[in-house]
Amino acid sequence: METVYFNGELMPKSEVRISPDDRGFLFADGVYEVTPAYQGRLLGLEAHLDRFARGLGALRIEGDTTAALAGVCERLLEANGLDDEDGAYVYLQATRGVAPRGHAFPVPSVTPTVYGFARRIAWWSAERWERGARAVVVPDVRWARADIKSIALLPNVLAQQAAVDAGVDDAILVRDGIAREGSHANLFAVLQGALVTHPCNHEILAGITRAFVLDIARDLGIPAVERPISLQDLDAAEEVFLTGTTTEVRPIVEIDGRPVGSGRPGPLTHALYLGYRQLAQSALPPTLVGG
Numbered sequence: 001m002e003t004v005y006f007n008g009e010l011m012p013k014s015e016v017r018i019s020p021d022d023r024g025f026l027f028a029d030g031v032y033e034v035t036p037a038y039q040g041r042l043l044g045l046e047a048h049l050d051r052f053a054r055g056l057g058a059l060r061i062e063g064d065t066t067a068a069l070a071g072v073c074e075r076l077l078e079a080n081g082l083d084d085e086d087g088a089y090v091y092l093q094a095t096r097g098v099a100p101r102g103h104a105f106p107v108p109s110v111t112p113t114v115y116g117f118a119r120r121i122a123w124w125s126a127e128r129w130e131r132g133a134r135a136v137v138v139p140d141v142r143w144a145r146a147d148i149k150s151i152a153l154l155p156n157v158l159a160q161q162a163a164v165d166a167g168v169d170d171a172i173l174v175r176d177g178i179a180r181e182g183s184h185a186n187l188f189a190v191l192q193g194a195l196v197t198h199p200c201n202h203e204i205l206a207g208i209t210r211a212f213v214l215d216i217a218r219d220l221g222i223p224a225v226e227r228p229i230s231l232q233d234l235d236a237a238e239e240v241f242l243t244g245t246t247t248e249v250r251p252i253v254e255i256d257g258r259p260v261g262s263g264r265p266g267p268l269t270h271a272l273y274l275g276y277r278q279l280a281q282s283a284l285p286p287t288l289v290g291g
């Protein structure tokens with residue numbers, strides 16, 4: 001029986017009742033967050049909860065939604081027997097709440113709907129990782145606030161489906177000749193030995209894994225620059241990889257049917273992946289906080 005969190009309580013998933021008037025259902029009026037857990041230890045939880053709070057603030061969703069959620073994440077792992085699992089993640093979502101349909105915020109204001117669950121995830125095996133991921137390029141048709149982790153994910157859904165339809169693993173979102181990120185992960189390229197990744201602005205999600213990887217690169221002495229990646233850069237890149245909570249550090253070895261570099265995961269991707277796995281498995285609480 002799956003135990004979930006709903007509006008202040010842990011309960012069996014079957015007991016959750018969500019109104020059809022919930023603004024999440026009617027307007028996708030809400031934000032979400034996904035935090036990874038390795039052997040029951042949540043990685044970067046503080047940074048994830050900060051981003052959640054920032055998203056709620058940007059959408060002006062009020063209420064005491066983030067304060068108690070750190071404990072909730074741990075209790076969700078425990079209640080579902082995931083506290084000693086190798087891989088799991090905790091999903092949290094808050095919507096503006098329940099009110100008869102109308103575009104503007106409800107008056108008087110309503111209490112946000114908060115939902116959370118924990119789930120096992122199988123990270124890619126070493127063998128799968130060595131084969132790498134294949135990707136297609138798709139137009140980025142998202143709204144102008146990709147920095148908000150909105151539950152309105154239709155462009156991301158369509159992008160990932162385009163990848164599935166093409167028989168590959170992921171999609172790279174491109175706008176105005178710039179490769180911004182993956183359908184649910186950030187994008188890095190290696191150009192002349194240096195890491196390049198899109199700067200954190202309204203055009204991408206400021207990934208927590210991205211921030212960890214930049215910290216690890218600095219520790220390893222790998223040069224990194226935050227600037228847009230053009231399609232030409234992508235063509236010329238020695239290595240390309242994705243970073244994300246459910247993606248970890250994942251090499252892309254083929255884009256639109258053409259090999260990236262040697263067509264195999266490259267040395268910098270490998271070093272950063274090992275660094276990330278080490279951080280994830282470490283018994284120490286992370287001193288690195290992304291954001």
Ligand code: PDD
Nearest residue numbers: 034184185186205207208209244245246
């Ligand atoms: N996706 N960019 C986008 C568009 C994302 O949806 C995500 C995360 C990331 C990576 O962010 P982080 O490293 O903080 O997970 C980048 C989550 C995991 C999802 O939708 O499942």
